[in-house]
Amino acid sequence: MRAMFRTSYAQDLLLARSPAAWGWYGLLMLVLLAIPHVLGEFYVGEMAGVFVFAIAGVGLMLLIGYTGLVSLGHAAFLGIGAYTNAILLTKGVPFIFSLPAAGLLTALFGVLIGIPTLRMSGLYLAIATLAFGSIVGIVLEKWHGLTGGFDGLAVPTPAIFGYVIEGRTGVYYLSLAILVAVLLVAMNILRSPLGRAMVAIRDSEISAQSMGIHLAFYKTVAFAISAGITGLAGAAYGHYTNYLAPDGFGILLSIQLVTIVFIGGLGSLHGAIFGAIFISMLPQAIALSRDSLPFGIGRLPGLEPSLFGIILVLVIMFEPAGINGRWLKAKRWFGEFPLHRRAAFRRQKSYAKSERLR
């Protein structure tokens, strides 16, 4: 265990708690920057997919993990972002404007949806966002003039100041850059009054209100920020797939996004990244093991969604803190080795608070 000596209040506001942490993040960044020069096209593309899911995961984590509002309609925000960016590019708007526009317009949609729905809580909010998701799906499908309907929409290749972002490598760097920017913003939120207000709303609405937190306002802000980040993820997703079709932004994608947040670990940005890695790797793992599974299980239709479901249930039952919880436990185990206490790793039962006063 490393002891931390704090000598000023400003120290607690730093992004990384120790110089060693900066070192590790810097090293990780160098490795990520070098990967396209080392690994093949396929792996670079896969990792770009991880980044895209991680961006959306961070957006949804702010909403579900930190504000405690569950949305089952985030695929719609991903879709709005992707289509906005693609349509603007088709109309000749430069990428440096179309990308922020995708984020801002999606955030605006977040506000519009947030104002009526955020007076609901829990299950009712989840159902309202689910309905919103399917409405957007239908609009993308039927508004042929704008979205191309089922014919789909080809996403033009973007360029920043004449530098063309092409191929797997281009998308890789683009989504990595967006992810880093989004993570910085998310960390800023979490160390600001805004982030604390979100956590307060999650843990006790009634006392958040008594502390002077305007519930409807902060819920709407959280929803807008979450939607905006997901919109940016959508723009990156468009370039990742090169081609947009309305059926790609349905309930299945929404559930995948929620799965990222739950499996990764609620209430941690690391969790959003871990969850994104997991959700992108699982289909590959299934594909690889398809032939070696007994009794023809590997050839059953619907194997992937059911595996997602089973894993989600198992995680909620046995490790509610998700992959991030495991990660923290592993770190602690190595940190204290060989003096760890077994009780520190045993899961404690905690009981849900009554919803009487919400």
Place this chain on the structure above:
Amino acid sequence: MSQDDSYFAARDLSMRFGGIRAVEGVTFDVRKGEVFSIIGPNGAGKTTIFNMISRIYTPSGGSLHFAGQDITRIAPHRIAGLGIARTFQNIELFSHATLLQNLLIGRHAHSHVPILSQLAFLPSVRQAEIDHRRKAEEVIEFLGLQRYRDQLIANLPYGVRKVVELGRALCIEPKLLLLDEPSSGLNVEETEEMGFWIQDIQKDLGITIIMVEHDMKLVSAVSNRVLALNQGRILSMGTSAQVQSDPEVIRAYIGGAPEPAKEAAE
């Protein structure tokens, strides 16, 4: 009547839930700087009055005044900004945040940095955060909570959480503090300690306190005046001794039976 004599006032306050009259025509004044206790059997309407003051409920009738201002219809989130803080009977802390974060949330009413500059964490935000931290540390020192500073609330014992809730309310820098059963769930020593905190808050910080409490020993020790309620109506008002010897109050607690019940005997 001067403004100090009626620092906080309830006028003909009523609250109905359907056919139930939880509070009916309650009028009282709280003087600046005093500890004013509200007692009464279960269901007397004590917490309902608190919930009306913190605007969780809108009164069905009557009005509330604080420092010369009518606060009957003010938005609930603006109450803290006026300088009214409260604690809850069953502890409503942010349990998955650390003690320090809980206190900093108490500073919310004092934070005015725009949201966009928070996204970028501009130097102004950083400076404001350090100022809030300094204030939170003052409260930590006042209540002796140093060793729990970075612990999650979920991991703290009940007695400590009760003090944390007091600390979070103090971070609002309130002028009026509403304490809803500060001693519930505490053992004898912790209750005594709570009494000392309340006296310190009144004397050292000069904060006016309205307290709902069942423990008559604590009420007698700290209150300047006591209001007894039963079934939503005022039974008696005066010093702790006057109220406790009021035959109406004794009857409300023991239902007119000849043997003195435990609570009334205290």
